[in-house]
Amino acid sequence: MDKKFLVLYGSQTGTAEEVAERLWKKMKCLHFQGPVKAMDDYKVINLINEKLVIFVCSTTGQGEEPDNMKNFWKFLLRKNLPTHSLSNLSFAVLGLGDSSYAKFNFVAKRLYRRLTQLGGTPLLPVGLADDQHDLGPDAVIDPWENNLISSICINHKISSEVNSESAEHLLTRYRAVVVQDAELSESTPSAEKEGIEDPELRGWSKEHPVIAVVKENIRITSKDHFQDVRLLKFSTGSLEYSPGDVLTVCPSNLAENVKKFFEVTSFNPDQRICLYPNDPDVTSPSSKFRPVSQGGGGGVTVRECAEKVWDLSRQPGRQTLALMSTFSPNELEKEKLEELSSTEGQEEYLSYVCRLRRTMVEVLSDFPFTAAALTLDQIFDVLRPIRPRAFSIASSSKAHPGEIHLLVAVVNYKTKIVAPRLGLCSNWLARTVPGEKIPIWIRKGSLRFPSESTIPMVMVGPGTGVAPFRSFISEQVALEKASADSLVLFFGCRNSSGDFLCGDEWDNLSGSKKLTFFCAFSRDQPDKVYVQHLIKEQRNLLQNLMLERKGVFMVAGNAKSMPSQVKEAMLEALQIKDDQEKFINMLEVQGRLQTETWS
Missing domain, CATH: 3.40.50.360 (Flavodoxin domain)
Incomplete structure (x- = not known):
């Protein structure tokens, strides 16, 4: 068979x-x-x-x-x-x-x-x-x-x-072979060495990014506000993009995690390695890991792997712990890893890894004999590659020529572990300095803005969810098509003095009749006020824009409960009481109700 x-x-x-x-x-x-x-x-x-x-x-x-x-x-x-x-x-x-x-x-x-x-x-x-x-x-x-x-x-x-x-x-997926720098050839194509290639020839991707230069990195929340939000501006030359597009970056590991990794393992950071699949069904490694004789870049140093390839900040899955158990030479550590990765040990795994948000490098530290015994072959199975992160672009190539802007909330929180939990990409971006070069690529996002400026736009973007709407509004202003009659923005934050992101911009546009703007400052009064409350209050405006003028309703931001609450508020404002699901489906099919959310 x-x-x-x-x-x-x-x-x-x-x-x-x-x-x-x-x-x-x-x-x-x-x-x-x-x-x-x-x-x-x-x-x-x-x-x-x-x-x-x-x-x-x-x-x-x-x-x-x-x-x-x-x-x-x-x-x-x-x-x-x-x-x-x-x-x-x-x-x-x-x-x-x-x-x-x-x-x-x-x-x-x-x-x-x-x-x-x-x-x-x-x-x-x-x-x-x-x-x-x-x-x-x-x-x-x-x-x-x-x-x-x-x-x-x-x-x-x-x-x-x-x-x-x-x-x-x-059996590990790859066999890692140490090579000498002398084996590198000057004839290796420069595009392969740098991982950069003309996007006009190949298109943008992780393998063929565009190099952006950090222009500004500004904290736009107050110093005493709990959340650090950054407005990052990158110089990108003549790169074109559209509202709704997404910028993708692949971050590097934080320096302290790289240092810790080499403290708990026995690897030589300066060794250069090439990878060879151990099984014909295994996906071939990227070109930089292939030898020059196979048209590759001649290998990568272990230090570069620890900095830019292996994700040291991710939470390990049970499969990872099971792999570590098979590689462990220490009976006590092996037994504990087997327990954590077993079906019977799910509760303990949740307590040890998930609830505390324990990172891969911390797990390696907790199992020192296992970490020190791992071989280069095995580490490529134990550690997952760093995954690219995507951010909604917060600028317009017409309003901000040669630039891309991002709004980035820096992830930094506490669990029972003493060290704070740091989001890899947001903290890496927050640490960049003007003049620093980072590889980027652009792809289409899930939001599709209408091409006709006469179509009313109702945009709901609490916090950094406002990013794609800043892009669209900026473009309409640059094209001299912005009108308070057609552009409506609902924004939400905690305090007018703490996290009113781009507040001056919204106030100026509202004052010049280019935007109708509503802001819910949830903590500036005894009773909390959110965007959904303001949407219900503006029922007459919503009915005119959505029912009479056939407008578009867009929502962007945190996915937990906000999107569903906003949709409920919209239905209440529009007085849709019967066949609500049918009405929502109709709007979605027509592209008049769109969401872009994230966890």
């Missing part, structure tokens, strides 16, 4: 990729052959020839598919696909979601239905993992994985004993 398989994942975080690789390893232990790939890295037209595919996907925003799944999903939704297209396919879908969102695991549910519509045969019901579960997403993932493996074993008449620990489980 054919034992080919495929694992595909779609996610904007590393969780889905980690779960996908865990499933891939389990399938390899069953002696199946096949790769694990991001959905958009796979030629979806070949899906018709696949026999067994496992899908792992998350849901972004308010029910949208992740960026590395968009092309795959667009193809799958084609109306001309025959209903028997995937009649030879057996599949499983695992969704990673958060039930605090209105459209919980929406993408996984839709994918499961679509694959079934096209003739695919599900091996088991769709798995709906929930971050809000008391035991975290693993409460669903673990039994779902076990049921999937059991189903595959039955279908392929494989003994359940094969599903036990296997020698192949110890």
